[in-house]
Amino acid sequence: MARTIGVIGDRWTLMILRECFLRTRRFEGFQSALGITRHLLAERLKKLVRQGVLRRIPYQEAPKRHEYILTQKGLDLYPIMMAIVHWGDVHMVDVRGRPLLHQHRKCGKMFDPVMVCSECGERLSAKEVHVHPGPGARAPLEKAHLDKKTKARKRAA
Template sequence: MSRKRFDKMNCSIARALEVLGDWWTFLIIRECFVGTRRFSDFQTNLGIAKNILSNRLQHLVDHGVLERVEVQQRGSRHEYWLTDQGKDLYTTLTALREWSDKWIMGKGKEPIVVKDSRTGKPVPPVKVLDYEGKPVNPKYLSIEPGPGADVETRKRFKRGY
């Protein structure tokens, strides 16, 4: 059974899932954030099959999340580095980790704690803020068609999303 494709959907979340929606993807990106660069280290740290890892790394390179960098003049030795696009996933990864710490792992059972290296203090939870910098309660958020909404998306909002 082939999986559903999201690359033609007029939805930012669906399109992001087309690039990031595999369970290995965020683990590979997590590894990059903690300094993993080499294929063999990804494989060891994740316990992932070589063919799957190779496919996922290439997919992330093809979509601009990772960059494959040659690190040796002779032979073919390379590393995988986060691009600016990949580094922008930090907030998403942080929010996902915080959600899991709260709802899956449980308070006091967090596997890692992220601290600001300048102060040594834990980084505060990710929040959606209003224009004045105050947290917004989800019940006050409204969702409406944006400038890239196609005709079908606009119809869905007219009849009730």
């Protein structure tokens, strides 16, 4: 989680990614939509390109200008972005309601994103998920954390 937050974990980066998913591609488009300073925008775009989340593609030679396109790594952030949007739609809307509605092109219906198990297709909630160390876990830290959670679960049961 810490590595992911290192890539996308600040307000401006998340807002830039939102704009990418809304099909904004050009520097001026990002700046206009977000009201971000040129320096800060350039810095965040460079970081996203360096991390392989965006690709920088020239679209004009004189003066040289670029578009920023989501890579597959960037497109894979879509579920994260939708989860953040949905949380805001549930907990942060005002009396006017949601600022954006999402429509599934295939069925034509407006939808709310849901998280489902990749194996059985059932909806997931935090209470229905158990976590186990994986092959990339740092043994002492993750094991101690998970052991503490397991003990707390047993006490609660």
